[in-house]
Amino acid sequence: MRQYSADLTPPWxxxxxxxxxxxxxxxxxxxxxxxxxxxxxxxxxxTVTLEDRxxxxxxxxxxxxxxxxxxxxxxxxxxxxxxxARPSRTASGSVAVPGARARVARAGRIYxxxxxxxxxxxxxxxxxxxxxxxxxxxxxxxxxLPSIVAEFAPGPDARLGVLVDHLVPGTKEWRIAESVTSEHxxxxxxxxxxxxxxxxxxxxxxxxxxxxxxxQDWKTGVCRALGxxxxxxxxVWQAILKRVGSYKDLEPELLGRVEELIDFVTTPA
Numbered sequence: 001m002r003q004y005s006a007d008l009t010p011p012w013x014x015x016x017x018x019x020x021x022x023x024x025x026x027x028x029x030x031x032x033x034x035x036x037x038x039x040x041x042x043x044x045x046x047t048v049t050l051e052d053r054x055x056x057x058x059x060x061x062x063x064x065x066x067x068x069x070x071x072x073x074x075x076x077x078x079x080x081x082x083x084x085a086r087p088s089r090t091a092s093g094s095v096a097v098p099g100a101r102a103r104v105a106r107a108g109r110i111y112x113x114x115x116x117x118x119x120x121x122x123x124x125x126x127x128x129x130x131x132x133x134x135x136x137x138x139x140x141x142x143x144x145l146p147s148i149v150a151e152f153a154p155g156p157d158a159r160l161g162v163l164v165d166h167l168v169p170g171t172k173e174w175r176i177a178e179s180v181t182s183e184h185x186x187x188x189x190x191x192x193x194x195x196x197x198x199x200x201x202x203x204x205x206x207x208x209x210x211x212x213x214x215x216q217d218w219k220t221g222v223c224r225a226l227g228x229x230x231x232x233x234x235x236v237w238q239a240i241l242k243r244v245g246s247y248k249d250l251e252p253e254l255l256g257r258v259e260e261l262i263d264f265v266t267t268p269a
Contacts, residue, residue, distance in 0.1 A: 007264050018065050018072075022079040023048045028131070029076065030068040031060050045079050053128060054259075090127040091246040108265040109159035111139040111148070112177075116237050117195040121163070124247055125258060132266050142176050145187070154184035156268070161261035164189035184264045188257045193218050199240055204251035 011165045021027070023043040030037040031048070036058050038050030049059050060066065110129075112118040118138045122129075129136060139148070142164050154160040162180075165174050169190020177187040192198050193212075196219065201208050212221035223230035247255055 019074050020077045021069060021074045023076040024079050025060070027069075029074070030067055031058070031066070032073075034058070040076075043076075045078070048076055084208045090247075093126045108134065108154075108160060109152070109158075110134055110136045110161040110163065110261050110265055112136055112163045113139045113142055114195060115165075116241075117163065117165065119237075119241060120195055120198070120244065120250075121258060123241060123244060124250065125262065128262065132262065134262060134265055142173055145176050146179050148187050149180050149182060152185075154182050156184060158184070159265050160185040162187040163257060163261060165195065166191065166193050186261065188260055190251075190254045190257055192251075192253075196222065196237065196240060198251050198254040199244060200251060201251055203243050203245075204240060 008082075017206050023040045025042075026042055027040045028037065029040070029068065036050060036052065036171070037220070038052040038056075038058065040048055041051045042049040045125065046061050046062055047058055048062055051057050062076055065073050067074055067076050109120075112121055115138055118136055121136055133263075139145075139162065145162065145164075149160060149162075152158075152160050160182075162177075162185070164173050164177060164187060167177060167187075168191050173189065177189065180187050185245070190198055206226060210222055210225035212218050215218075219233040220230045222228070223233060223236055228236050
């Protein structure tokens with residue numbers, strides 16, 4: 001007599017096998033049911049704990065075909081003989097992803113006013129931005145911001161975030177930012193006259209940033225007040241930038257605004 005399998009499901013209806021991937025600390029996956037994306041920080045019997053870039057934790061069951069890895073369905077399994085370890089952090093404080101490849105660039109962008117501002121954003125948030133597929137572009141000034149936004153034509157799948165210097169009520173920058181009305185564009189800013197001021201004085205070994213009289217070039221005045229060479233502010237900035245090791249060296253007013261822009265650009269409308 002012929003031997004028949006107890007499983008009578010036609011082959012074309014059976015789910016295709018998917019890879020089994022060890023839930024090693026630092027592995028970034030997405031739980032498709034909730035859309036929660038985070039790095040593995042703990043894997044116990046039957047469950048895995050993920051942490052997103054904001055530090056939020058979620059616990060999920062280790063179910064077959066339960067996660068997405070780089071957009072593909074996988075089954076997470078408990079690492080063999082690996083003791084749980086907390087992954088390291090990026091300069092922004094997010095969970096580091098060793099060996100992660102940059103994501104294909106999104107249509108959305110973040111524009112940053114000022115070359116020094118863009119360099120600081122890259123140094124602290126560069127790893128996060130590459131994983132998220134967000135490109136940061138240098139914006140020379142905000143005078144033409146409304147026309148720049150119109151030319152970009154932001155939409156639900158191509159959101160635009162803009163970081164502006166010295167964005168306080170009543171200023172020229174404030175009025176220009178207020179004129180940008182697209183729901184798919186977000187203009188935020190920090191209160192500092194220059195991005196230098198967003199670096200904590202303690203990171204530079206000074207007590208405080210000096211107050212510079214109105215009408216005087218701020219960078220030149222700061223250099224003279226602190227005894228720094230004022231003839232090459234670009235070189236001074238590079239020296240400042242080297243002293244920035246992580247988000248801990250930056251003021252909260254800047255941290256919050258950059259995180260807000262990243263969240264806006266990467267969250268579907």
